[in-house]
Amino acid sequence: MTTSEKDLARLAEAVGLTPVEWDFLKGQVGRLPSETEIQMIGVMWSEHCSYKSSKKFLKKLKTKAPAVLQGPGENAGLVAFDDRRALAFKVESHNHPSFVEPFQGAATGVGGILRDIFTMGARPIANGNYLRFGKLDLTKQRFLLDGVVSGIAHYGNCVGIPTVAGEVRTDSAYNGNILVNVFSLGVVDRKKVFKAGTATPGSSVMIWGAKTGRDGIHGASLLASADFSEENAGDGQKVRVQVGDPFKEKCLMEATLEAMTNLASDLIAIQDMGAAGLTCSTMEISYKSNVGMTIALEKVPAREPGMKPFELLLSESQERMLAVVKAGSEDKFKALLEKWGCEGETIGHTTAGDQLLMTFNGETVVNLPVQKVQDPPPFETPEPEAPSADEGRDLRPWTAPNEWDVLKAMLGVPSVATKRDIYQRYDSTVGGGTLLGPGHEAAVIWTGETPDEFCGVAFKGICNEQWSKIDPRGAMRANMLTSLRGLACAGARPLGYTDGVNLGNPKEPQTLWALDESIAGMNEVAEAYEIACVSGNVSLYNQTVVNDQKQNIPPTIFAVVVGKVDDVRKVRPSVFQKAGSEVWLLEALSAGNDDYPQGSLYERMIRGGLSGLPPFDIAAEKLVQDACLRGLEQDLFLSTRNISEGGMAVSLAKACFGVDPDREPWGFEGDLLKYQTRRETLLFGEGGGRVIVEIDPAKRSELMKLGMEMRISVKRLGSVTDKGVFQLKPWMSGSVTELFKEWSSVFK
Amino acid sequence: MSVKAAVIRFPGSNCDHDALRALSETQGIEACYHWHEEKIPKNTYQLVVIPGGFSFGDYLRAGAIAKLSNAMLSLPDAVEAGAHVLGICNGFQILIESRMLPGYLQVNSGLKFVSKLVDLRVESAAYPWLRDEDRGATLKVPVAHRFGNFQVPKIDLAEVSPVFRYEVNPNGSFQDIAGIYRKFGNGSVMGMMPHPERASFPALRLADGQRLWQNAVRALR
Numbered sequence: 001m002t003t004s005e006k007d008l009a010r011l012a013e014a015v016g017l018t019p020v021e022w023d024f025l026k027g028q029v030g031r032l033p034s035e036t037e038i039q040m041i042g043v044m045w046s047e048h049c050s051y052k053s054s055k056k057f058l059k060k061l062k063t064k065a066p067a068v069l070q071g072p073g074e075n076a077g078l079v080a081f082d083d084r085r086a087l088a089f090k091v092e093s094h095n096h097p098s099f100v101e102p103f104q105g106a107a108t109g110v111g112g113i114l115r116d117i118f119t120m121g122a123r124p125i126a127n128g129n130y131l132r133f134g135k136l137d138l139t140k141q142r143f144l145l146d147g148v149v150s151g152i153a154h155y156g157n158c159v160g161i162p163t164v165a166g167e168v169r170t171d172s173a174y175n176g177n178i179l180v181n182v183f184s185l186g187v188v189d190r191k192k193v194f195k196a197g198t199a200t201p202g203s204s205v206m207i208w209g210a211k212t213g214r215d216g217i218h219g220a221s222l223l224a225s226a227d228f229s230e231e232n233a234g235d236g237q238k239v240r241v242q243v244g245d246p247f248k249e250k251c252l253m254e255a256t257l258e259a260m261t262n263l264a265s266d267l268i269a270i271q272d273m274g275a276a277g278l279t280c281s282t283m284e285i286s287y288k289s290n291v292g293m294t295i296a297l298e299k300v301p302a303r304e305p306g307m308k309p310f311e312l313l314l315s316e317s318q319e320r321m322l323a324v325v326k327a328g329s330e331d332k333f334k335a336l337l338e339k340w341g342c343e344g345e346t347i348g349h350t351t352a353g354d355q356l357l358m359t360f361n362g363e364t365v366v367n368l369p370v371q372k373v374q375d376p377p378p379f380e381t382p383e384p385e386a387p388s389a390d391e392g393r394d395l396r397p398w399t400a401p402n403e404w405d406v407l408k409a410m411l412g413v414p415s416v417a418t419k420r421d422i423y424q425r426y427d428s429t430v431g432g433g434t435l436l437g438p439g440h441e442a443a444v445i446w447t448g449e450t451p452d453e454f455c456g457v458a459f460k461g462i463c464n465e466q467w468s469k470i471d472p473r474g475a476m477r478a479n480m481l482t483s484l485r486g487l488a489c490a491g492a493r494p495l496g497y498t499d500g501v502n503l504g505n506p507k508e509p510q511t512l513w514a515l516d517e518s519i520a521g522m523n524e525v526a527e528a529y530e531i532a533c534v535s536g537n538v539s540l541y542n543q544t545v546v547n548d549q550k551q552n553i554p555p556t557i558f559a560v561v562v563g564k565v566d567d568v569r570k571v572r573p574s575v576f577q578k579a580g581s582e583v584w585l586l587e588a589l590s591a592g593n594d595d596y597p598q599g600s601l602y603e604r605m606i607r608g609g610l611s612g613l614p615p616f617d618i619a620a621e622k623l624v625q626d627a628c629l630r631g632l633e634q635d636l637f638l639s640t641r642n643i644s645e646g647g648m649a650v651s652l653a654k655a656c657f658g659v660d661p662d663r664e665p666w667g668f669e670g671d672l673l674k675y676q677t678r679r680e681t682l683l684f685g686e687g688g689g690r691v692i693v694e695i696d697p698a699k700r701s702e703l704m705k706l707g708m709e710m711r712i713s714v715k716r717l718g719s720v721t722d723k724g725v726f727q728l729k730p731w732m733s734g735s736v737t738e739l740f741k742e743w744s745s746v747f748k
Numbered sequence: 749m750s751v752k753a754a755v756i757r758f759p760g761s762n763c764d765h766d767a768l769r770a771l772s773e774t775q776g777i778e779a780c781y782h783w784h785e786e787k788i789p790k791n792t793y794q795l796v797v798i799p800g801g802f803s804f805g806d807y808l809r810a811g812a813i814a815k816l817s818n819a820m821l822s823l824p825d826a827v828e829a830g831a832h833v834l835g836i837c838n839g840f841q842i843l844i845e846s847r848m849l850p851g852y853l854q855v856n857s858g859l860k861f862v863s864k865l866v867d868l869r870v871e872s873a874a875y876p877w878l879r880d881e882d883r884g885a886t887l888k889v890p891v892a893h894r895f896g897n898f899q900v901p902k903i904d905l906a907e908v909s910p911v912f913r914y915e916v917n918p919n920g921s922f923q924d925i926a927g928i929y930r931k932f933g934n935g936s937v938m939g940m941m942p943h944p945e946r947a948s949f950p951a952l953r954l955a956d957g958q959r960l961w962q963n964a965v966r967a968l969r
Contacts, residue, residue: 247806
């Protein structure tokens with residue numbers, strides 16, 4: 001080896017290439033790659049960009065279904081919404097940046113996912129976020145929580161996309177590695193979808209939006225794709241976190257959407273610049289379109305003088321796009337971008353063949369055969385292996401403490417407690433379409449347009465990582481069924497879903513086993529509902545240090561299900577509406593009389609862990625969900641609410657509290673004496689297939705008829721009152737305000 | 749003849765679509781966008797709405813840059829000649845920055861952005877948006893802002909009238925004031941923090957904002 005080859009090999013190692021990858025790269029290029037090329041390939045072959053450990057498992061995901069117009073692989077997935085329109089949506093993670101710098105990390109996460117949506121030609125209409133923190137009694141976690149929420153609010157509110165749904169849960173397993181997953185959904189005309197894979201030779205390559213600076217260099221390769229621990233998350237990593245400018249994003253979004261409308265025939269292909277900025281976007285367009293590209297790097301508008309080629313190529317400066325436009329039309333785009341205060345610069349052109357040629361002031365710095373170097377060599381992953389079965393399942397015996405005290409304690413658990421103090425910081429009504437926002441079972445956005453004036457979009461995603469800890473497959477089945485039931489409560493039928501995978505170290509066989517199992521669980525549900533996964537994201541190396549040892553986070557996979565509401569006028573809220581109405585339980589899967597509430601929050605509180613999952617059954621779920629949909633169509637319900645974490649007692653209490661803090665909570669008078677089920681299972685069991693509905697007493701017989709027709713059981717639980725008492729005879733009775741206070745105190 | 753309405757658009761406006769839709773869907777109103785670089789011509793628009801958002805990013809003070817636009821600089825003459833202006837949220841902030849309305853909007857008393865539904869009490873008539881009969885009515889509309897805490901050292905009731913008060917004050921504003929109104933030449937200027945344009949669609953079961961648009965049609969057509 002010559003000296004210079006040794007230096008290059010050292011650089012290759014420093015940017016994360018393995019010896020096998022280094023040899024493969026030299027072979028594919030047919031010479032020693034340049035320093036700049038090594039830097040580029042280091043990022044392209046990082047876990048974050050190449051999905052090298054997860055790819056072979058992700059291939060097993062069911063990605064085909066009648067509604068799918070675009071599956072995984074583009075900036076976002078697409079499902080057919082009506083004859084004219086499609087929905088574009090995706091979930092993405094920004095975990096490590098948010099741990100290092102919570103405000104900017106979370107803010108740029110929102111920016112990235114919005115660009116994924118509008119790059120497809122879709123106007124974003126709703127955002128969601130799925131967050132995990134460590135224990136909230138730690139000052140550091142409170143700091144992270146406040147930073148993340150401020151960052152999301154700052155970015156989403158300013159761009160003007162309503163943040164309408166989300167999930168916040170805590171577990172000490174996230175103490176050293178929080179999760180920030182963001183979701184966005186947009187609407188696009190089916191005939192006006194834009195993609196990265198449609199470029200043709202002889203066209204101009206333009207960079208749009210913000211100038212390129214030195215921020216975020218190596219964010220994808222060294223921050224998101226490597227072992228991560230609190231010690232190395234210090235100030236040194238802050239330069240790898242990008243800085244967001246939501247105003248720029250808003251202007252870029254308006255300019256891009258305007259260009260897609262007014263200059264549609266001149267816009268050939270487009271790709272947003274996210275991870276690995278200019279590197280990834282030029283290679284993606286070349287690779288997917290099977291064209292070459294010649295770029296003059298000195299033409300890239302830079303924020304500061306003296307930026308080196310590799311800095312220009314690796315910068316993750318936000319709010320930028322790469323567009324391929326018809327030669328000769330550049331000035332039209334420039335003028336349009338200028339109107340919105342955005343830069344538009346022509347930096348090169350596309351060519352026939354597959355060579356990516358980049359020069360810097362006339363000197364060639366990159367000359368790569370894209371088709372040959374896009375993907376890393378086959379990556380050796382360990383064989384998946386299940387963790388040993390009884391790991392950490394040292395459970396205390398069942399006891400039966402006072403039910404009222406249990407309910408109060410549950411309402412103060414972060415995952416159950418109200419997130420009002422968080423979601424009131426998000427603009428949830430901008431856009432003027434929010435029908436059900438935060439605090440309801442599912443988000444519903446009205447998307448009516450003549451001739452389909454009253455249709456709407458709904459979405460929901462949940463993940464109970466306590467279930468995933470012990471059974472990732474069963475957990476994903478239960479999580480998705482719960483989300484689907486949430487959609488049914490809101491009157492929506494599913495169209496597709498997106499998955500945000502968050503796992504630990506992929507070099508460990510148990511991590512890959514969890515991925516494989518989770519995918520199997522999602523596929524089971526997707527098959528049964530004839531839906532598919534259309535987009536997603538994988539975040540690996542999520543670990544936290546416990547007693548000097550790195551521990552993987554529990555498998556945390558956010559499967560966000562998107563559905564359609566045919567008539568938003570039929571949608572009912574998830575909170576009680578008036579005193580005097582009756583509350584009924586719709587149930588398709590009743591627990592055995594002697595069953596304990598396995599897999600519930602109750603079991604966790606009493607026994608310190610879970611012995612298994614609650615019972616879930618796909619066929620039973622479908623029965624109760626169909627009944628829900630039918631009942632809503634018949635205007636039978638005043639409100640509907642899912643039974644999920646904390647069981648029926650928690651659902652009833654939350655329905656009393658409502659979403660409006662300025663209003664007194666409702667009371668509830670219920671009598672459960674006649675039920676034979678074990679009392680803690682009846683009150684706190686989390687088995688699937690159950691929903692509570694509020695009806696006008698005059699509609700009782702209509703409801704019973706619905707139950708018979710749909711082959712589910714309907715049981716009267718009690719009545720809504722305005723007396724301020726929450727009562728479930730014969731076990732508990734007390735002041736609803738006392739419960740409300742517990743529920744409201746956690747995130748203050 | 750329909751009532752002509754314009755929605756001024758700044759870079760960073762994000763309630764412009766909502767305002768345009770709320771106006772356009774009101775029978776009798778013909779609404780269009782008006783780009784901030786263009787002057788507002790006199791005697792062209794009967795209604796001018798300055799929508800919410802973050803004009804120019806609001807990185808300085810909310811509305812501090814927008815007030816320097818051609819549209820805002822030419823607005824007083826158009827109002828003098830008879831146009832009726834409604835500034836919503838960021839629009840209210842811009843009107844105050846332009847000194848077309850008195851007082852100032854400081855950070856919410858809770859120091860945080862607040863997004864929720866509020867009940868608004870109509871306190872006075874405000875031609876053409878509100879009539880005498882509307883006094884005492886309660887409207888349900890969303891608020892979503894961080895700088896909505898309206899303060900004023902002294903309110904000259906002969907000149908400016910508080911039109912809306914919050915039933916439950918979300919931001920600490922002076923005397924629960926949510927919106928103010930003044931006559932100006934042949935026209936008028938009204939500013940409010942809550943968003944009537946987001947509460948203008950019966951499909952959402954949130955349509956109290958329609959009252960403003962319908963009244964305007966009745967008064968001006």
